[in-house]
Every structure is written in structure tokens, then in C-alpha cells.
Amino acid sequence: MDPDKRVETLSDAECRRLLGTVPVGRVVYTEHALPAVLPVSFRAVPDGRLVLALRPGSSTARALDGTVAALQADELDPAGRSGWSVLVHGRAELVRDPAEHAALLREGPRPWIGEDRPTFVVLTPELISGRRLRPARERAGADK
Template sequence: MDQVDRIEELGEAECLRLLSTVPIGRVVYTEHALLRVVPVPFRVERDGRLVLVLLPGSPVLRLLDGMVCAFQVDRLDEGSRSGWSVVAHGTAEVVRDPADLAELLRTGPHSWIPERAPVFVRLSTELFTGRRLRPLGDPPPHGQVTGE
């Protein structure tokens, strides 16, 4: 099997499904023209938007609010040299509506630092990209076009 044949481009539905299987991802944004990457808890909402949990007073909040950013998750298996990666792109907005805040405080996602009240950021996803690297020897899915 050609190495390129192991790479599968993922559609939006599969990207959303995979996003919902992990609790932590990485928000990617710019600060002083440099890329910054911060791991944060999150969840996928029914409409495909993402809700990120940040700590109050975090400089990330000021830089994200109203800005375009990316959000990346992955799951990799070193043993089989396989896995997947998904990137969602969109605009981030700090959740300020009291009813939305109350619902998010009740239902999560939850901060890994529970002694501080979380701040929620909603990412309106506009573009998904994803790739899966199949283990060596796995045939491509039926009808799947492979390669880059």
C-alpha cells in the first residue's frame, strides 16, 4: 500500500463526530502577530458550534472575543502509526447572555480548575478540515478516493 493511500480526507459530518469524542482541544489564535495555542475543555453543540471553557481574567479572552480562530483536536496511536486530526475554523464570541451562561454552568463543559468560575466562548464553526491516517495494511473505505 502506498503511504499516500493511508491518508483519508474527512467530511464535515465525520469531523463533527470525531470532535465530540474528546473533551480537550487546542484553540489557535494570534497574539502580537504570533500564533498561540492553548489547550481547553470544550463540547460540540447540536448546531455544530463549539463551546470552549476558559478561566476568568485570561488574556486569551480579550484576544479571542470577536476574532477568527482555529480549534484543533486529534487522537493518535503511536503503536499503529495511525490516527486522526480535525481543525474547525470560525469566529469566537464570549458568551454574555445570562440565560446561556446559566445553562452552560449547569450542563458544561466543565473547567479542569473547578474552584474558579469559568468563562465560556462559543466558536461559530464555518469550515472543517480533517484527515485520518489509517494503519498500514488497512484498505481504504469502499469508494473512497485517496491521496492528496
């Protein structure tokens, strides 16, 4: 089977839908003039933004504030060599509005290290791309 036929480019709508199905991604940002990548809890909210939950006072939150960053999320099946991956680029901002912060404390994501009062960073998507790799057996059956 042609490997390229297993790869599907995802629509913007499908990328956004898939982002709502996983609680953890990897935030990509610059720290000390070097690329940095960190697993982070996040949630896609109805207005299209992504809310990241970080430990209070974390250097990651400070590094993200006011910058362009990326978030990559995926769901992979190593045994079947299949899955999907979505990459979002956009502007990151600390949540400073007390009302928005209070609402996120009630309903938002939580950092993996149990913090009752996390710092929230909002990533506003500007570019979204994604790919799905279909299992070889599924694709082979579809070609018959």
C-alpha cells in the same frame, strides 16, 4: 504500501461527529501579534458550535473575543501511527447572555484548572477539515 492510500479526507459530517468524541483540543489564536496555541476543554453542541471553557478573566478569552480563531482536535495512536485530526476555523465570541451562560454552567465543559464559574467562548465553525490516517496493517489487509 503507498502512504497516500492510508490517508482519508473526512467529510464535514464525520469531522463534526469526531469533535463530539473528545473533550480537549488546541485553540489557535493571535496574542500580541503572534500565533498562540493552548490546550482547552471544549464541547460540540447540537447547533454545530463549539463551546470552549476558560478560566475567568483569562487573557486567552479576551484575545479570542470577536476574532477568527481555529480549534484542532485529534485522537492519535503513536504506536500504530494512526488516528484522526480535525481543524475548525471560525468566529469566536464570549458568551455574554446570562441565560446561555447559566445553561453552560449546568451542562458545559470545564477548564482543566478547576473553576466553578468558567468563562465560555463559542466558536462558530465556518471551515471544517479533517483527515484520518489508517494503520498500515489494517490497510494492507483491506488490499488483499
